[in-house]
Amino acid sequence: MSTTTEAAATAGDPTTGGTGGKPPTRRQRQAAGIADAASVGIKVLLVKILGLGIIDALAIFGIIILLGASQWLVAAIVAAVAILVNWIYFSRRKLPAKYLTPGVIFLVVFQVFVLVYTGYIAFTNYGTGHNGSKEQAVSSLMASSLERVEDSATYPVTVVDRGGELGLLLTDPDGDALVGTATSPLEPVDAEFDGSKAVEADGWTTLSFAEVLARTDEITALAVPFSDDPNDGAVRTPDGSSAYLYVSALEYDEAAGTMTDLETGTVYSDIGTGAFTSEDGEELLPGWQIVIGFDNFVRAVTDERLAGPLLYVTLWTFAFALISVASTFFLGLFLAIVFNDMRMRGRKFYRVLIILPYAIPSFLSALVWAGMMNESFGFINQVLLGGASVPWLTDPWLAKVSVLTVNLWLGFPYMFLVCMGALQSIPDDILEAAKVDGARPWAVFRLIKLPLLLVSVAPLLIASFAFNFNNFNTIYMLTDGGPRDSNAPIPVGFTDILITMVYKVAFTGQTRDYGLASAYSILIFIIVAVISIIAFRRTKSLEELN
Numbered sequence: 001m002s003t004t005t006e007a008a009a010t011a012g013d014p015t016t017g018g019t020g021g022k023p024p025t026r027r028q029r030q031a032a033g034i035a036d037a038a039s040v041g042i043k044v045l046l047v048k049i050l051g052l053g054i055i056d057a058l059a060i061f062g063i064i065i066l067l068g069a070s071q072w073l074v075a076a077i078v079a080a081v082a083i084l085v086n087w088i089y090f091s092r093r094k095l096p097a098k099y100l101t102p103g104v105i106f107l108v109v110f111q112v113f114v115l116v117y118t119g120y121i122a123f124t125n126y127g128t129g130h131n132g133s134k135e136q137a138v139s140s141l142m143a144s145s146l147e148r149v150e151d152s153a154t155y156p157v158t159v160v161d162r163g164g165e166l167g168l169l170l171t172d173p174d175g176d177a178l179v180g181t182a183t184s185p186l187e188p189v190d191a192e193f194d195g196s197k198a199v200e201a202d203g204w205t206t207l208s209f210a211e212v213l214a215r216t217d218e219i220t221a222l223a224v225p226f227s228d229d230p231n232d233g234a235v236r237t238p239d240g241s242s243a244y245l246y247v248s249a250l251e252y253d254e255a256a257g258t259m260t261d262l263e264t265g266t267v268y269s270d271i272g273t274g275a276f277t278s279e280d281g282e283e284l285l286p287g288w289q290i291v292i293g294f295d296n297f298v299r300a301v302t303d304e305r306l307a308g309p310l311l312y313v314t315l316w317t318f319a320f321a322l323i324s325v326a327s328t329f330f331l332g333l334f335l336a337i338v339f340n341d342m343r344m345r346g347r348k349f350y351r352v353l354i355i356l357p358y359a360i361p362s363f364l365s366a367l368v369w370a371g372m373m374n375e376s377f378g379f380i381n382q383v384l385l386g387g388a389s390v391p392w393l394t395d396p397w398l399a400k401v402s403v404l405t406v407n408l409w410l411g412f413p414y415m416f417l418v419c420m421g422a423l424q425s426i427p428d429d430i431l432e433a434a435k436v437d438g439a440r441p442w443a444v445f446r447l448i449k450l451p452l453l454l455v456s457v458a459p460l461l462i463a464s465f466a467f468n469f470n471n472f473n474t475i476y477m478l479t480d481g482g483p484r485d486s487n488a489p490i491p492v493g494f495t496d497i498l499i500t501m502v503y504k505v506a507f508t509g510q511t512r513d514y515g516l517a518s519a520y521s522i523l524i525f526i527i528v529a530v531i532s533i534i535a536f537r538r539t540k541s542l543e544e545l546n
Contacts, residue, residue, distance in 0.1 A: 052089060056082060081105070122518035125274045125292050128511045129285040134270075137288040138252055139183075141259060141276070142230040143223045146246035155235065156197040157243040159212050159219055160204035166215070168224045168235060169206075170243050171198045179204065185225035186235065212240040250284075259284060296519035305489040306516075309501070316400070317497040321468040324407045325461055331408065332415025333453075337445075340423050351420075358413030366477035369406045373478075394483050396494040403495050407474050411464070422456045423449065458539040465535075466528050470499045498524050 059082035066075035085105075088097045124130075132140075155170040160179065167181040169191060177191035177198035191198040200206050212219060223234040226245065233247035251260045257270040268276035268284050275287030300306055335354060339347050357365060372379040373392035381388050392402045426449060434444050475481055481496035481504065491509040492501050498520065506517035 127513040134288040142248040145249040152245040155243040159207045180224040309488040324468040328411035328415045331412040333419045336419035462535045
């Protein structure tokens with residue numbers, strides 16, 4: 001009986017592999033290790049539950065916000081992801097998924113979604129004057145042309161707030177309480193009255209007199225739609241205590257899709273361009289966002305006003321990237337060869353000094369260089385050049401030279417480190433054999449060191465080209481793309497590269513064209529991708545050297 005019990009215990013013991021005393025195999029040991037790692041105690045379980053509780057709370061909060069904004073599809077996706085995460089982490093058999101899930105979620109949110117959304121925006125007219133939906137555009141147009149009705153009734157009003165959104169709580173002539181905001185029309189509400197005036201409403205916070213004074217500008221600019229029909233006008237208050245009816249000088253006909261100016265009689269129609277347009281081509285702005293297909297891409301390369309700046313900015317971008325890669329590589333290689341010589345004293349000290357520019361954040365170095373290159377009080381002009389007035393950053397050509405110089409300063413330490421490591425990895429016996437055969441130093445470098453060096457460095461050079469092709473920091477911090485090209489229809493300068501031009505098209509100037517900027521971004525991606533593919537295919541020929 002004891003023998004049977006002992007055999008059963010031995011069979012179930014993971015240290016023996018369950019084979020009657022035989023040592024466990026490597027796979028069995030790995031399985032046991034995974035099982036031990038997957039097993040959790042009560043503390044770990046509580047931490048997991050707490051973490052999932054926080055994630056679920058954030059998901060529920062996001063779903064409520066999205067449903068309030070009528071974003072049903074996004075809300076459904078958030079709910080599905082939350083359910084999937086809970087299923088994975090409460091399951092005992094999904095160990096690999098538990099490690100992969102956070103990375104996949106972050107990848108989708110910060111990479112895939114951004115790329116897909118940028119691609120979508122490139123096919124729309126999204127930008128200044130075309131930011132929202134058609135309903136929002138109609139409301140904005142009607143509100144921008146409101147005029148007070150002369151014989152309007154006076155409505156006692158109380159300014160209220162809900163979640164940071166201002167509203168007006170007014171009492172109509174029948175004694176009923178109504179409340180509304182800039183985005184939702186007046187609707188009946190249960191309220192408390194002080195005499196004949198509604199002063200508090202369920203779900204709303206009444207602003208005190210001091211709070212009304214502090215937010216006077218917001219309150220006087222607030223226009224609450226009187227009803228769902230925008231032609232019924234809106235209610236506004238000049239003092240926070242009395243409100244009056246305002247009607248718009250525009251009349252909207254939803255069935256016909258027209259907006260009529262009641263003062264001039266001009267009819268503006270929806271002709272499918274994302275704005276109400278008159279017969280003579282005049283548009284009422286703001287308009288609304290629509291899908292326009294490839295119009296942004298066609299406009300970027302065919303519009304003479306845009307094609308000119310795009311051409312010279314593209315040429316300068318290629319020149320900047322190529323010269324930056326070549327200059328930093330050859331300077332870094334030269335210094336690596338020099339400091340790889342065992343006969344040089346103090347090599348460690350010099351290496352530290354060379355690496356310093358690489359250790360300082362690039363945007364800080366660019367700002368320091370911008371100060372030193374200032375024409376009026378910069379260190380270079382005032383100290384090194386004895387008070388000269390050299391326009392390092394304001395002359396188109398000198399600004400280009402300055403940008404390349406600063407980028408050389410920032411980039412050569414990286415190439416120095418790469419080349420130093422690559423040179424030290426070259427076998428000494430090959431170099432010694434070449435010297436024994438009578439090869440001169442230049443021949444050894446050109447025929448042996450450089451080809452072997454390029455085997456490992458070529459992919460890094462391609463990556464460096466792609467980085468400099470989109471080197472936003474150096475350009476923006478040093479010159480901000482300037483000096484400005486006053487003849488260009490878009491805010492672009494003589495040192496702008498494609499990425500800084502895209503930034504300016506999207507985020508600077510009086511008109512911001514996000515659709516055009518997204519189209520430019522896709523073009524940049526295509527250019528860099530094609531060049532990288534071609535370059536990587538060419539580097540395969542270097543592998544034969546191994």
